[in-house]
Amino acid sequence: MTEQRRLRLFRGTRERGELKEYQVAAGEGMVVLDAVHMIQAEQAPDLAVRWNCKAGKCGSCSAEINGKPKLMCMTRMSDYAPDETITVTPMKAFPVIKDLVTDVSWNYEVNKRIPAFQPRKPDAPDGTWRMYQFEVERPQEFRKCIECFLCQDVCHVLRTHEKHEQFMGPAMLVRAAVYEMHPLDAADRRDYLRHDGGIGYCNITKCCTEVCPESITITDNAIIPLKERVVDANYDPLAALWRKVTGKAP
Amino acid sequence: MAASDLRSHSYDVVVIGAGGAGLRAAIEASAQKAKVALVCKSLLGKAHTVMAEGGAAAALGNVMGEDNWRVHFRDTMRGGKMHNNWRMAQIHAQEAPARINELEAWGALFDRTPDGRINQRPFGGHTYSRLAHVGDRTGLEMIRVLQDKSVHSGIDVHMECTIVKLFVVGGKIAGALGYFRETGRFVLFKTGAIVLATGGIGKAWQITSNSWEYTGDGHALAYEAGAELIDMEFVQFHPTGMVWPPSVRGILVTEGVRGEGGVLKNSQGERFMFRYMPDMFKGDFAETEAESDAWVKGDRKKNRRPPELLTRDVVSKAIVKEIAEGRGTEHGGVLLDIASKQSADLIKKKLPSMYHQFKELAQVDITKDPMEIGPTTHYMMGGVKVDAETQESTVPGLYAAGEVGGGMHGANRLGGNSLSDLLVFGRRAGQYAAEKRGTPPRIPDADVDIAMQEALAPFDRADGENPFAAQSALQAVMQRHAGIIRDRQGLETALAELDKLKVRALEAGVTGSREYNPGWHTAIDLRSLLVVSEATARAALERTESRGAHTRSDYPDSDEKQAREQIVIKKEGARMTVRRETQPPLPADLMTLIKEGK
Numbered sequence: 001m002t003e004q005r006r007l008r009l010f011r012g013t014r015e016r017g018e019l020k021e022y023q024v025a026a027g028e029g030m031v032v033l034d035a036v037h038m039i040q041a042e043q044a045p046d047l048a049v050r051w052n053c054k055a056g057k058c059g060s061c062s063a064e065i066n067g068k069p070k071l072m073c074m075t076r077m078s079d080y081a082p083d084e085t086i087t088v089t090p091m092k093a094f095p096v097i098k099d100l101v102t103d104v105s106w107n108y109e110v111n112k113r114i115p116a117f118q119p120r121k122p123d124a125p126d127g128t129w130r131m132y133q134f135e136v137e138r139p140q141e142f143r144k145c146i147e148c149f150l151c152q153d154v155c156h157v158l159r160t161h162e163k164h165e166q167f168m169g170p171a172m173l174v175r176a177a178v179y180e181m182h183p184l185d186a187a188d189r190r191d192y193l194r195h196d197g198g199i200g201y202c203n204i205t206k207c208c209t210e211v212c213p214e215s216i217t218i219t220d221n222a223i224i225p226l227k228e229r230v231v232d233a234n235y236d237p238l239a240a241l242w243r244k245v246t247g248k249a250p
Numbered sequence: 251m252a253a254s255d256l257r258s259h260s261y262d263v264v265v266i267g268a269g270g271a272g273l274r275a276a277i278e279a280s281a282q283k284a285k286v287a288l289v290c291k292s293l294l295g296k297a298h299t300v301m302a303e304g305g306a307a308a309a310l311g312n313v314m315g316e317d318n319w320r321v322h323f324r325d326t327m328r329g330g331k332m333h334n335n336w337r338m339a340q341i342h343a344q345e346a347p348a349r350i351n352e353l354e355a356w357g358a359l360f361d362r363t364p365d366g367r368i369n370q371r372p373f374g375g376h377t378y379s380r381l382a383h384v385g386d387r388t389g390l391e392m393i394r395v396l397q398d399k400s401v402h403s404g405i406d407v408h409m410e411c412t413i414v415k416l417f418v419v420g421g422k423i424a425g426a427l428g429y430f431r432e433t434g435r436f437v438l439f440k441t442g443a444i445v446l447a448t449g450g451i452g453k454a455w456q457i458t459s460n461s462w463e464y465t466g467d468g469h470a471l472a473y474e475a476g477a478e479l480i481d482m483e484f485v486q487f488h489p490t491g492m493v494w495p496p497s498v499r500g501i502l503v504t505e506g507v508r509g510e511g512g513v514l515k516n517s518q519g520e521r522f523m524f525r526y527m528p529d530m531f532k533g534d535f536a537e538t539e540a541e542s543d544a545w546v547k548g549d550r551k552k553n554r555r556p557p558e559l560l561t562r563d564v565v566s567k568a569i570v571k572e573i574a575e576g577r578g579t580e581h582g583g584v585l586l587d588i589a590s591k592q593s594a595d596l597i598k599k600k601l602p603s604m605y606h607q608f609k610e611l612a613q614v615d616i617t618k619d620p621m622e623i624g625p626t627t628h629y630m631m632g633g634v635k636v637d638a639e640t641q642e643s644t645v646p647g648l649y650a651a652g653e654v655g656g657g658m659h660g661a662n663r664l665g666g667n668s669l670s671d672l673l674v675f676g677r678r679a680g681q682y683a684a685e686k687r688g689t690p691p692r693i694p695d696a697d698v699d700i701a702m703q704e705a706l707a708p709f710d711r712a713d714g715e716n717p718f719a720a721q722s723a724l725q726a727v728m729q730r731h732a733g734i735i736r737d738r739q740g741l742e743t744a745l746a747e748l749d750k751l752k753v754r755a756l757e758a759g760v761t762g763s764r765e766y767n768p769g770w771h772t773a774i775d776l777r778s779l780l781v782v783s784e785a786t787a788r789a790a791l792e793r794t795e796s797r798g799a800h801t802r803s804d805y806p807d808s809d810e811k812q813a814r815e816q817i818v819i820k821k822e823g824a825r826m827t828v829r830r831e832t833q834p835p836l837p838a839d840l841m842t843l844i845k846e847g848k
Contacts, residue, residue: 013765029495029612041718045769046762050293052461055501055607057390058296074610097432098766105409108294108401116402117357128351130366136359140384143359143391147295182357 002027005077006085007035009047014096019087026077032088033061033072036100048099056213059148063100064089069150069211091153104149106164110172113196117179118187135183142178142222144214145171151208151218157201167198170208170218177222180229190233199227256698258438261287261406262687263680264426265445266413266468269297270389270672271652271679272447273396274349278680279445280403284687287439288400289408289428291448291463295397298449298461299672302389303504303603304373305381306673307666308346312363313370314378314550319343320843321377326667327844328530329375329561330631330660331798332813333481336836337638338658342667342674349673350382358395360384372550373509375561375664377534379550386504386601392669411437413467414774415701416444416475416648419691423475423647427701431771434764436702442690443683445641446472446650447676450630451485451782453775456722456729458627459491459502465775466782468654472634473781477643479819480656480831481632482782483789483800486663487734489514489565491626493583498611500626503586503604505665507621508558510600511546512588514569515620516577522584523557526568531560546591563662563799566625570734579622587620594618625734629668631659631799632789635818641679647686651679661798706764708773714759717773724751724779732787737804741791748784755780788828789817 002025011020022039033051040047052058054073061072066080066087080086094102124130151170157163168176176193179185193199206219216222233243263279265272268290276288290297309322322343327334350368354360360382361369370379384391400407410431417424425440448468452460473479490503508514516522527535535557536542542556558565569584578584588597594617598605601616608614608621633656634643641649650656652672659667708714731744755776760769795809796802814833819826836844 027496030497031611034497040768041716041722045716045718045760045772046767048766048768052292052296052298052463053301054461055301055498056610057387057603058300058461060292060296076610101766103432104293108407108409111398112401117398119355119357122355128354128367131359131362132366133362133364136362140359143384143394144387145394146300146390178359179357182359185357 003082005035005082007039008085008087009036009039009100010089011047011099012096013098017096021085030077031073032065032075032077032086035077036072036088048097048101050101057146059146062091062148062150062153064091064153069153071148071150071213074213091149093153093155093159094149107147107149107152107171110168111175113192114172114176115187115189115192117182117185119184120186129184131183139178139181141216142174142181144216145174146214147171148213150211150213154207154211156205156207163198163201167201170202170223173197173199173202173226174216174218174222177226180226190230193226194230194234199223199230202227255702256436256438258440259287260440261285262441263287263443263445263683264289264439264441265447265680266426267297267447267449267652267654268294268407269299269447269449269652270392270396270669271676272297272445273393273400274673274676275445275447275651275680275683276405277396277400277403278677279684280405282681282684284684286405287408288405289411289413289439291410291412291467293409294407295393297393298464299389299393299669301459301502302392302669303386303502304506304509305371305383305388305666306346306350306392306669307373307376307380307664308350308382308670309343309380310347310350310368310370310382312367317378317380322346322380323840324843324846325376326664327660329664330662331808332660333797334660335638335657335833336840338675340840341638342658342671345674346670349670349677353392353395353673356395356399358391371506371509372555372559373665374505374559374565376666381509381666383506385599386506386603388669408437412771412774413471414705416471417693417697418475418645419693421646422691423645424691424693427698429705431766434767434770438693438698440690440693442647442688443686444648445679445683446634446648446654447652447679448654450653451786452627452630454725454728454779454783454786455627455733456725457491457500459488459500460627465778467775467778468650469633469785470778470781472643472645472648472650473785473819473821475645475648476821477645477648478635479633479785480635480816481789482785482819483793483817484631484661484798485627485786486562486629486631486799487566487625488628489562489569489625490586490623492612493622493624494581494612501607501611502626502628503621503623504601505562507586507588507601507604508556510588510596511591512558512586513556513591514558514565515585515587516572517579517584518577522572522577523560523565523568526560526564527557528560528564535560561662561664566734567801569625573624581622583622583624585620586623588616589618589620629653629663631661631663632656639678640682641675642682649679649683651675661800705774708758708760708770709764711757711759712761714757715754717758717760717769717776720751720754720758721772721776721779723754724748724776724783727751728783728786732783732790735801735803736790737802738791741787744787745784745791748780748787752780784826785819788826789819792817792828792830
């Protein structure tokens with residue numbers, strides 16, 4: 001059972017480009033990435049698109065489908081009316097390389113600057129640690145992140161205001177949250193988050209949480225607790241005194 | 251070729267591939283103070299390791315204290331149908347626990363036991379609960395931990411860079427040529443030590459759990475460089491891939507579903523695996539549904555494992571037989587049912603990504619209904635022949651670790667042994683490659699020019715055949731003639747068809763620019779696919795028996811005389827040669843370990 005579907009894809013580079021229309025014979029259960037691949041295999045072999053797992057686990061095929069940030073591999077053609085033209089464009093918050101592929105290297109640069117995980121000394125007799133399921137579940141939620149960068153794409157601080165220099169964005173805040181809430185971690189990232197990370201730029205509109213294909217509660221579970229830690233460290237006079245005297249985070 | 255077209259770098263160690271093995275190798279080489287480049291075909295963190303679901307096998311003994319490396323070794327050898335490189339299987343079983351603990355020290359958040367240690371789940375072919383895991387996304391956890399470790403280790407990462415040629419000068423590794431996908435420009439890495447960690451060859455089949463990257467680049471690069479390949483006939487077809495709808499066919503369904511109690515049924519509702527118990531495993535598995543159910547409920551001392559947890563080769567063949575005899579589903583699969591065995595809460599907690607995958611892609615709620623599944627090409631046991639201790643190939647300075655290496659898994663890999671293999675042998679390859687550092691031999695300019703010209707040749711044939719069409723023709727040949735069940739006639743047909751495809755590949759052409767041009771990338775990958783497909787077909791034709799994942803309908807039985815015989819593939823001149831080599835026998839102490847379990 002196939003039906004003719006119309007797609008419009010962005011074709012071009014950073015300098016210039018246009019939406020080009022294609023027709024494909026869509027089969028049962030097809031996702032948008034399948035349609036893009038059909039176009040690539042049969043009509044436009046030089047059509048640039050990133051993908052790997054095709055099962056929502058690697059976060060490579062991020063794009064905007066009818067203006068909404070989505071994974072192409074997890075978006076079914078049947079989600080759109082049969083006579084509707086499906087428009088696929090590259091993520092807007094990052095520079096286009098070609099067609100649907102964007103330059104996401106900035107995210108990797110930011111990740112490098114997040115202070116690394118530092119475990120406390122092993123304290124179990126066998127030279128490892130003990131951690132309990134209820135403790136690991138909190139950071140495990142953030143480790144579900146597949147680095148699709150759709151949250152970065154939708155975040156207005158990056159998308160509209162282009163504050164890439166000042167703000168690390170929700171994906172990298174989630175990354176920092178893994179370690180900040182890790183039961184073994186002993187590093188202090190609050191200063192980094194406040195200054196280099198620009199956590200104050202986030203005004204918790206929760207757009208990031210809405211687009212996350214892994215359903216990570218980015219704003220409530222990662223960003224707000226991080227904001228609280230930063231605030232506590234900087235505006236609690238007792239904590240400030242403690243830090244001064246001991247040189248350690250309270 | 252214009253010199254301006256070529257960037258050049260010098261490194262002590264160049265690691266090709268950034269999945270678990272590549273990352274672990276790079277981290278180790280860097281720890282040895284080597285200057286390291288990590289080159290990957292995709293973005294960092296997207297390698298196939300992220301798809302690994304069930305867990306990493308290591309005899310930590312956290313759940314069942316009886317476990318130790320000896321039992322893990324025995325399970326691995328028996329799962330590999332005694333064809334494994336015994337020394338690799340031994341090193342792997344001995345070192346895996348330390349590698350898992352090390353991952354925890356680097357930030358991995360494994361699921362926990364009630365007393366706060368790393369939890370371990372049961373899996374096919376493992377006597378005890380052995381797989382350290384994070385729900386059903388263990389690979390993602392592992393790659394992220396290694397990725398973050400690597401970015402703080404001073405390693406240069408070259409992303410979206412495909413290596414097209416290794417240079418061997420005076421019998422030694424001298425460097426590698428690659429191109430960046432973004433610009434199409436070439437890059438020359440000058441180095442005396444290269445670690446291949448490029449993964450497998452699953453893209454040579456139509457139905458596969460593997461991504462576009464899995465075109466056997468490392469296998470082909472090593473072969474072209476004169477290294478020997480072994481065990482190329484042993485391709486693992488995972489029993490449970492999705493079958494419906496057509497667009498998701500082949501996507502992996504984790505063995506963890508069966509580890510958590512999922513059962514296989516045919517279209518008549520029969521739980522058929524009880525009928526497929528091989529002699530080798532008789533007595534180790536439950537013989538009734540009641541015993542299986544009691545085991546699943548947690549009473550593991552008095553009851554034996556369900557037969558669904560037999561090794562992957564056995565389960566895949568059973569499924570194929572059920573379907574061939576008319577007991578398959580309408581879409582050509584069988585049913586995997588966990589809904590009737592576990593609560594919806596447990597399923598969502600233990601198998602969240604399977605729940606999500608079926609809900610989104612197949613509109614099936616696995617907490618209520620069974621999954622339709624069938625075998626899918628999954629893993630390459632065969633690969634570059636390496637020294638067990640150092641992972642060095644038969645070409646000095648060339649190392650291989652992870653799926654691209656051969657020998658560790660023998661004729662069939664146990665689930666969970668891949669993630670631990672990546673860590674154990676990735677580390678060893680990185681360590682020994684770093685020790686090998688030194689000034690590499692000089693690569694003649696003319697050799698580099700020729701390699702670049704060959705890579706660019708498809709642009710000279712704008713009217714040539716569409717490379718995507720040639721690739722899909724190759725996949726059809728391998729699916730049909732070199733799949734789960736093989737015979738002489740089919741394999742000879744495959745070789746004849748591959749010969750024709752070689753000609754077609756030479757005629758493949760591309761249009762457009764060199765910048766991010768998937769048509770061109772596919773034309774280049776096709777060269778690797780042709781090498782590994784031919785090697786697989788030739789080795790499969792040579793092995794006149796059925797063993798593990800290699801099944802010949804014209805030689806349906808195992809032949810003990812061939813158990814320790816390896817098929818070795820090597821390039822001589824322009825020709826692919828095939829020969830047999832007998833592996834050294836197991837030392838007496840290890841042989842005793844194997845027999846103890848029987």
